[in-house]
Amino acid sequence: MNILVLGSGGREHTLAWKISQSFNCTQVFVAPGNAGTDLIAINVDISVNDFSAIGEFVLENEIDLVVVGPEDPLVNGIRDFFEANEKLKSINLVGPGKVGAQLEGSKDFSKIFMQKHGVPTAEAQTFSADTIDQGYTYLEGCDMPIVLKADGLAAGKGVVIAQSIEEAKDTLKSMLLDKQFGDASSKVLIEQYLDGIELSVFVLTDGKDYVVLPEAKDYKRIGEGDTGLNTGGMGAVSPVKFADKAFMDKVEEKVIKPTVDGLKADNIDYKGFIFIGLMNVGGEPYVIEYNVRMGDPETQVVIPRIQSDIVDMLLAAAEGTLGDYKLEIGEFNVAGVVLVSGGYPGSYEKGKSIQGLADVTNSLVIHAGTTQEDYEVLTNGGRVLTIIGRGDDMEAAISNAYKDVNSIKWDGMYYRKDIGKDILAPRIF
Structure with a gap:
């Protein structure tokens, strides 16, 4: 199968990395991609919102499956564009249509949806x-x-x-x-305001059935101890130890099932990911928000824990046969540390030469804001790289990630030194 991943961030690099490992994948294309995806796929210089150019590329390159990474093209209606075109409507695509994408595109829409279908959420x-x-x-x-x-x-x-x-x-x-x-x-x-501890739960649905992917906890603030400005995410960990089976059973019964059933009841044909931002309040789940795609940087720690064939899973979601798919999750722990440009999330400079990538030997390096010129990898965004460590327990995963963080350098590089360390200490709800 030829597969096209839309996007240019760490989420898309991680998806392309996992997709490329499948025996069912012939070639991966990423549009527009980054310096990391260029190592494992063919980058295509097309904007994620240029639907006409995407459609032409899909037909010319005999693409069998399109995986939409970011939210913008979903909210702008890329699925609707494909379904309205006689030549494109038979192409498998992972991502909801414009109406379903309003779960993320409009906080008001999603709040009304939750209240209507009895999903626990803040007033x-x-x-x-x-x-x-x-x-x-x-x-x-x-x-x-x-x-x-x-x-x-x-x-x-x-x-x-x-x-x-x-x-x-x-x-x-x-x-x-x-x-x-x-x-x-x-x-x-x-x-x-809900007082608790946040986590993210990820669901892939074909509109009828669903699979629950590994949960994650991310770190949004720029400063250690969760201080300072909000960012797109400074790191993430999976699994989340306070999300035990009892809690996750509540999430499935009180949140996931009412959400999927609500989409069906509202006649919203939804084939794609649902990112559920949760607050654990005294052991009870409350939904903070929905996203209609995988999270970033959570994808970087969730996808590596999937042991089964991800292409089979994505294709089943697109074709409506997800009920037959068996998801296998690794028992190991994963921690991701995001390396950012100095000044982020405010103003920052691009074009800084990144040193030490070849010295990372034990961790997975995921690219986000990078580009390549004359065989040199340069910074090209605020969030630049995520270093993914793996371990039998969370302490080992965190330690392994930070060991390889120390191998990477560029002028102005910054990262938090406390990713995941808050959940190593016991917490009672």
């Missing part, structure tokens, strides 16, 4: 610029802290936890009137 109300005064009044009746979320896609940065009513009102004004996140904050959810 919330939505406001616009026209109803901002009602929003101010609503805030005065809320307990602090409070969460404010931009309704639309904001590159993972449209969430603010306000510690006081004054801060919350200022944030609401910045989002709605000052358009802090552009069109993404034309509507804002004011949401109850």
Whole structure:
């Protein structure tokens, strides 16, 4: 099979890496890809939102399966584009259509969906610029802290936890009137703050059946001890020890089944991943958000734990035969440390020469913001690499990752030194 992966980040490099190991894969293409995918696949210089060019490439290169990595083309309707084209509609594609993608594309849509189908989630109300005064009044009746979320896609940065009513009102004004996140904050959810510990659960569904992939915990803040600005993710670990069988059984019964059943009840034909951001509150799961694709950097620690053939799994989801697929998960632990450009998540420079890649011997190196010029790998983004360590226990996985982090260098490189270490200490819920 010829397989096309859309995207250019660490998530897409990880998917392409795993797909390339399948006996069912003839050739992997990645559009547009990065310096890492160039080592295991053929990079294609096409934007993920250039649907016409993607369609032409698929037909010209006899692509059998398209795997959509990022959220943008899903929210913009790439599945709908394929299904509306006589020549493309028979191509297998992993990713929901435009309506299903609103689970991520609109926080308001997803909140209404959860409330309608009985999925446990925080209480919330939505406001616009026209109803901002009602929003101010609503805030005065809320307990602090409070969460404010931009309704639309904001590159993972449209969430603010306000510690006081004054801060919350200022944030609401910045989002709605000052358009802090552009069109993404034309509507804002004011949401109850949940006190617990976060984790991510990943589901692949064909619209009828589903498989639950390994869970993960990621680290969003730039500073150690979860301080500083939010980022796209500074690292991740899998498995998550507080997500034991009893808790995961609750997740399946209270969250996953109502979600999949809700999609069916609403006649939303959904073939793809559902990333469920959860809060463990006293041993009970509450949904913070849905994403309609795999997470990044969680993909980098989840996919390596899959022992069964991932192409079989992806094809079954696309064809509607996932009920026959047997998912096999490794018992080992995986930890990922993200290396970023100095200044991220603010301004940063690109084009820095990365040294030491050949010296990494025990870990998997996943590329994100990289490019290659004259056989030299250069930085090309904020999040540049993820170093993936593996071990029989989490302590060993973390240690192995950091050993190889020390082999990598470029001018201004930064990383957190505490990824995964918080869950090594016992925690009682």
